[in-house]
Amino acid sequence: MSKKQDILDAALRLFTENGVRATPTKSIATEAETSEALIFKHFGTKDQLLEEIMKKAYQAIVRETTVRLAGLSSKEYIASMIELPIILTRSNPDFWRMQYKIMPLNPISSRYHENFMRPCLLRLTECFEDLNYSQPELEAELLLIYIDGVWKYFAANQPDAAKEKALVELIKQKYKL
Amino acid sequence: MSKKQDILDAALRLFTENGVRATPTKSIATEAETSEALIFKHFGTKDQLLEEIMKKAYQAIVRETTVRLAGLSSKEYIASMIELPIILTRSNPDFWRMQYKIMPLNPISSRYHENFMRPCLLRLTECFEDLNYSQPELEAELLLIYIDGVWKYFAANQPDAAKEKALVELIKQKYKL
DNA sequence: GTCTATAATTTGATAGAC
DNA sequence: GTCTATCAAATTATAGAC
Numbered sequence: 001m002s003k004k005q006d007i008l009d010a011a012l013r014l015f016t017e018n019g020v021r022a023t024p025t026k027s028i029a030t031e032a033e034t035s036e037a038l039i040f041k042h043f044g045t046k047d048q049l050l051e052e053i054m055k056k057a058y059q060a061i062v063r064e065t066t067v068r069l070a071g072l073s074s075k076e077y078i079a080s081m082i083e084l085p086i087i088l089t090r091s092n093p094d095f096w097r098m099q100y101k102i103m104p105l106n107p108i109s110s111r112y113h114e115n116f117m118r119p120c121l122l123r124l125t126e127c128f129e130d131l132n133y134s135q136p137e138l139e140a141e142l143l144l145i146y147i148d149g150v151w152k153y154f155a156a157n158q159p160d161a162a163k164e165k166a167l168v169e170l171i172k173q174k175y176k177l
Numbered sequence: 178m179s180k181k182q183d184i185l186d187a188a189l190r191l192f193t194e195n196g197v198r199a200t201p202t203k204s205i206a207t208e209a210e211t212s213e214a215l216i217f218k219h220f221g222t223k224d225q226l227l228e229e230i231m232k233k234a235y236q237a238i239v240r241e242t243t244v245r246l247a248g249l250s251s252k253e254y255i256a257s258m259i260e261l262p263i264i265l266t267r268s269n270p271d272f273w274r275m276q277y278k279i280m281p282l283n284p285i286s287s288r289y290h291e292n293f294m295r296p297c298l299l300r301l302t303e304c305f306e307d308l309n310y311s312q313p314e315l316e317a318e319l320l321l322i323y324i325d326g327v328w329k330y331f332a333a334n335q336p337d338a339a340k341e342k343a344l345v346e347l348i349k350q351k352y353k354l
Numbered sequence: 355g356t357c358t359a360t361a362a363t364t365t366g367a368t369a370g371a372c
Numbered sequence: 373g374t375c376t377a378t379c380a381a382a383t384t385a386t387a388g389a390c
Contacts, residue, residue, distance in 0.1 A: 003355075019282040022198045024383060035357050040385060042355090101281040104333075105196040135347065138340075142347055149326025156281075163315075170312065170319055174351050180373075201365060212375050217367060219373090357390080364383075372375080 004042050006032040011049055016098040020050055020106055047108060054112045057095045061088060061116065074127035079177045081120060085151035086164050096155035120144065146171065181219050183209040188226055193275040197227055197283055224285060231289045234272045238265060238293065251304035256354045258297060262328035263341050273332035323348065
């Protein structure tokens with residue numbers, strides 16, 4: 001099982017550097033110190049290799065977040081969503097660095113992210129309704145745009161913990177949390 | 178000059194669909210109804226073709242923004258920066274759709290954008306200092322993260338004018354503008 | 355599970371004519 | 373300025389042996 005994992009790790013590193021399309025399977029094989037053929041034996045195609053990376057990562061993400069976001073009040077849910085980028089990028093920085101680089105152009109990557117995010121928009125709308133915001137749907141959409149922006153910033157720039165915390169507190173402040 | 182422009186237009190369309198790397202020069206030639214050789218005669222390489230697209234677009238952007246952002250008070254400057262995504266994506270929606278898709282992975286694309294954005298961070302910091310915010314540098318950074326997020330949202334989703342306006346007003350409201 | 359060798363395409367780029 | 377023809381390299385994927 002070691003070689004299979006080596007390939008997954010190497011692919012993550014190289015996809016992050018150059019994107020999926022610009023990473024030859026030959027490079028992945030060299031980086032993983034294995035043969036190119038083994039990649040295809042294990043995963044079928046390069047896209048299925050990416051699919052495998054996504055599946056494993058989002059399984060872990062769902063595992064982490066369902067506990068964290070369950071049974072919260074409206075204010076607590078909003079606060080937890082604002083904290084999400086910090087929680088998830090710390091838990092798997094390498095994956096998120098790749099994810100935010102390839103998402104805009106890669107349908108597999110963006111599909112996984114949208115499936116994860118969809119329920120959050122609905123729940124956030126309810127929260128803002130509950131708190132009597134005048135345009136709850138728009139507020140929910142805007143907050144998700146913000147969260148996405150911060151997420152991308154954390155993933156790309158990997159600021160130190162103090163700065164991450166300071167930014168997140170500043171956002172919460174704007175929502176009086 | 179018509180064929181040269183046809184190539185630039187075709188490249189913009191195809192780079193937006195699939196990214197630069199995944200767009201063969203052959204496809205650009207077909208889409209532009211010309212020969213592949215002409216692309217190389219006019220632009221040298223595929224990257225230089227992209228460089229030309231960027232140069233022209235950012236020249237127009239600088240032309241538009243220098244007038245709009247000159248001689249403003251701190252409050253006015255912040256408000257104008259918040260309006261920037263709406264102004265620029267409306268003025269050239271196709272370019273921005275491409276730009277926000279390819280930026281994370283394309284060094285040419287991201288270089289042009291960073292060069293344009295760098296001065297804004299400095300100026301925004303001064304504005305927040307002037308308005309006695311307690312963490313002006315962090316506020317400036319956060320606002321730019323927000324602006325980038327909204328910009329990307331407008332570029333990718335192209336919402337109608339009413340929704341764009343409503344979102345921008347909501348942001349201004351959070352900065353009491 | 356893993357490798358070597360190789361097939362089959364695709365792709366960026368050039369030569370040379372008009 | 374523009375085209376046809378073409379090359380050399382890169383790239384995905386497979387066959388077959390150990």
